[in-house]
Structure formats: C-alpha cells, structure tokens
Amino acid sequence: MRILMVSARCYPFVGGIETHIQEVGPRLVARGYSVDVLTTDPSGKLPIEENVRGMCVRRVPAWPRELDLYVAPQVYTAIRRGTWDLIHFQGYNTFVSPIGLLAAVRTGGPFVLTFHSGGHSSRLRNAVRSTQRALLRPLVAKAARLIGVSEFEANFFSTRMGIPRERFVVVPNGAAMPAASPGVKVDPYLIVSSGRLERYKGHHRVIAALPELIRRIPNARLRIVGTGPYEGALRRLVSTLGLDDRVTIAGIPGSERQRMADLLASAGLFVLLSDYEAHPVAVMEALSLRRPVLVSDTSGLRELATKGLCCALPRDASPGEIAAAMAEELEAPREIPDLALPDWDACAEALSDVYRDVSGNRATVSLAHDGARGLRPATRARVG
Numbered sequence: 205m206r207i208l209m210v211s212a213r214c215y216p217f218v219g220g221i222e223t224h225i226q227e228v229g230p231r232l233v234a235r236g237y238s239v240d241v242l243t244t245d246p247s248g249k250l251p252i253e254e255n256v257r258g259m260c261v262r263r264v265p266a267w268p269r270e271l272d273l274y275v276a277p278q279v280y281t282a283i284r285r286g287t288w289d290l291i292h293f294q295g296y297n298t299f300v301s302p303i304g305l306l307a308a309v310r311t312g313g314p315f316v317l318t319f320h321s322g323g324h325s326s327r328l329r330n331a332v333r334s335t336q337r338a339l340l341r342p343l344v345a346k347a348a349r350l351i352g353v354s355e356f357e358a359n360f361f362s363t364r365m366g367i368p369r370e371r372f373v374v375v376p377n378g379a380a381m382p383a384a385s386p387g388v389k390v391d392p393y394l395i396v397s398s399g400r401l402e403r404y405k406g407h408h409r410v411i412a413a414l415p416e417l418i419r420r421i422p423n424a425r426l427r428i429v430g431t432g433p434y435e436g437a438l439r440r441l442v443s444t445l446g447l448d449d450r451v452t453i454a455g456i457p458g459s460e461r462q463r464m465a466d467l468l469a470s471a472g473l474f475v476l477l478s479d480y481e482a483h484p485v486a487v488m489e490a491l492s493l494r495r496p497v498l499v500s501d502t503s504g505l506r507e508l509a510t511k512g513l514c515c516a517l518p519r520d521a522s523p524g525e526i527a528a529a530m531a532e533e534l535e536a537p538r539e540i541p542d543l544a545l546p547d548w549d550a551c552a553e554a555l556s557d558v559y560r561d562v563s564g565n566r567a568t569v570s571l572a573h574d575g576a577r578g579l580r581p582a583t584r585a586r587v588g
Contacts, residue, residue: 211294212274218458231552233258274298283307291315305343318351353483378548379488384469393423396471401432406477416527431455
C-alpha cells in the first residue's frame with residue numbers, strides 16, 4: 205500500500221510531529237508500506253527530494269520564511285498530480301493543512317488526519333483558533349478517519365468541530381528512547397525543560413522560579429533544550445535574574461538521539477510547564493527513561509497526570525509554588541516503576557490498522573517512483 209504523509213515540517217527539523225514521522229514512517233516501511241512524505245522547506249537550502257530511512261521525502265517552497273504559517277501552493281499541485289492509496293495529514297494548524305485537504309477532497313481518494321495540536325505564543329493566533337477550526341471543518345469532516353494522539357485531543361476536536369466522537373480513533377505517540385550510555389548517572393540537582401523555545405512552552409516559568417529554588421537547593425541548575433524565536437527573551441530573563449552560571453540554553457539536533465537520551469537520563473527532574481500539549485513526545489521520552497516529571501495541569505498534560513505518570517501544578521502557579529514543587533521532587537525523588545508506556549511499534553501498528561480499515565478494497569490510483577523525475581502518477585490498481 206502506498207501512503208503519502210503530508211506535514212509542514214519533518215526531518216531534519218525537531219518537534220513532536222517531526223519525531224512522530226521519523227519513528228512511525230520507517231516502521232511502516234518495514235511492514236511493507238511504501239511511504240512518501242510531502243513537506244516544505246522555507247529556507248530553500250534542503251534537498252528537494254531525498255530518501256530518509258526508506259521514506260521518499262519531497263520538499264516544496266513555503267512562505268514567509270520568518271513565520272510558521274507555511275503557505276505552500278505546490279502542496280496542492282503535488283497532491284493533485286499523483287494520488288496515493290491513502291493520504292495521511294500530520295498536523296492541522298498551518299496553511300499546509302487546508303491547501304492539502306482541499307487537494308485531497310478534489311482528488312477523491314481516501315485520507316486521514318492526525319491533529320497533533322499544540323499551543324502558540326501569539327495571542328492573535330490563539331484568538332482565531334475557533335474561526336480556523338470552523339473554516340476547516342467542511343474539509344476535516346470528509347476525512348475517512350480522524351486521529352487524536354490522546355483522549356483529550358479526540359474529545360476536544362469532536363466537541364469544537366461538531367464531529368461525532370465515533371469518527372475518531374486515539375493513537376498515542378510512542379515513548380521510546382535509546383538506553384543511557386554506560387556511566388551516565390542521575391544528577392540530583394539538574395532540571396531539564398525541553399521543547400521549542402516559544403513562550404507558551406513555559407520555559408520562562410521555570411527560570412523565574414529558579415532563584416527561590418536555589419535558596420532551598422543551592423546547587424540546582426537548569427538545562428533548557430530547544431531552539432526557537434523566544435530564545436532572546438529567555439536569555440534576557442536569565443541575565444536579569446543573575447542566573448547565567450545556572451542556566452544553559454541550547455538545542456540538540458534530532459539526529460543525536462543518544463545525546464538526548466543521556467541528558468534526560470541524567471536529570472534529577474524533567475519539567476514541562478506548557479500552556480497546551482496534546483500528548484507531548486518530550487514528556488513520554490523522559491518517562492521512558494524513568495525520570496520524574498512535573499507538568500502544568502492543563503490539556504493533555506492533565507491526562508498524563510491523572511494516569512499517575514507525572515505530577516501537575518496549576519497553570520497559574522506562582523514562581524514560589526513552582527520552586528516548592530521542584531524542590532520537593534529533587535529532595536525526595538519518586539521511584540519511577542517500569543511503566544507500560546505506548547511505544548512507536550504500537551503506534552505504527554495502530555496506524556497500519558487504520559490504513560487497512562480505511563482502504564478496504566477501494567480502487568485508487570497508485571504512485572510510481574521515477575528516480576530522475578521524482579513522484580509521478582502510475583496506473584490504476586486494486587488495493588486489498
């Protein structure tokens with residue numbers, strides 16, 4: 205079966221959707237699927253087409269370069285010129301989604317959508333989200349199946365878009381990370397906060413709580429892992445609070461999984477005080493390495509806390525309250541048992557079940573690969 209995944213971003217970029225594609229795509233290839241990825245490159249510096257772990261990745265231009273809107277008209281053209289057995293849209297909150305969904309609807313082939321919803325630092329973008337969902341609903345409602353990465357996300361979009369809950373399935377992100385390298389030990393004073401450097405991710409809340417935490421635990425240190433537009437503001441806050449020798453801010457490339465695993469394994473505490481997360485890959489990775497986790501009591505984070513996987517703080521917790529909670533975790537670390545966490549193999553298998561259920565015996569136009577010309581339409585074929 206030939207699958208096209210459509211996403212605004214994928215490897216070598218780092219993020220939840222990017223990790224999802226990098227993990228499930230090759231696993232689907234190993235199960236006999238042909239997986240193509242249609243994505244964008246606002247920089248114009250990445251290869252137009254390349255093979256990434258068995259997936260054929262094609263990139264088209266997107267504008268503007270400095271904003272995460274990803275207006276990419278060639279997404280429409282690429283989908284219209286060659287249909288697949290099934291198209292899987294990964295993410296809904298950029299212009300790639302309506303452009304691609306419109307093309308899929310007009311092509312007439314089956315498609316599914318995983319929301320992969322997230323927060324945003326822009327008040328304007330947050331204010332227009334309800335309008336965005338209303339405008340997208342006629343296209344989203346035509347999907348053969350809608351996928352939430354958590355029960356929270358499936359319930360949220362069922363309610364907000366007025367689409368029956370039975371149209372949704374829940375396929376959680378995986379939690380797999382490499383085992384820590386030999387000799388890596390837990391640093392009881394190290395706090396790690398990981399995620400794109402956006403205000404809504406809450407890194408600034410951890411920084412603001414650090415002076416009070418240091419009064420209680422003098423050796424406490426913070427490592428923020430990520431890149432993004434809020435980096436300058438975070439660094440200014442660190443300097444204003446006199447924490448330059450206590451806070452490190454730097455990204456880790458997505459290809460350096462062992463390095464990330466070693467950092468997480470060494471953390472005395474992992475923190476994500478985000479305003480909104482559907483089912484955060486970063487938290488699942490920390491849990492897979494049996495690290496204690498502290499999160500905001502909101503969105504999909506609340507669902508994880510309710511299951512006993514992590515501790516939660518009120519979203520409006522003060523710096524003092526955050527410091528007290530972090531100190532409690534560091535001073536009396538919880539024993540993290542071997543948890544039955546979802547893994548990427550289970551995620552890929554669940555998606556395979558969705559694909560087979562949707563495709564059935566539909567007759568579709570498959571896609572052939574031409575090494576010189578890239579993606580091109582092929583002859584009509586039976587799928588079953």
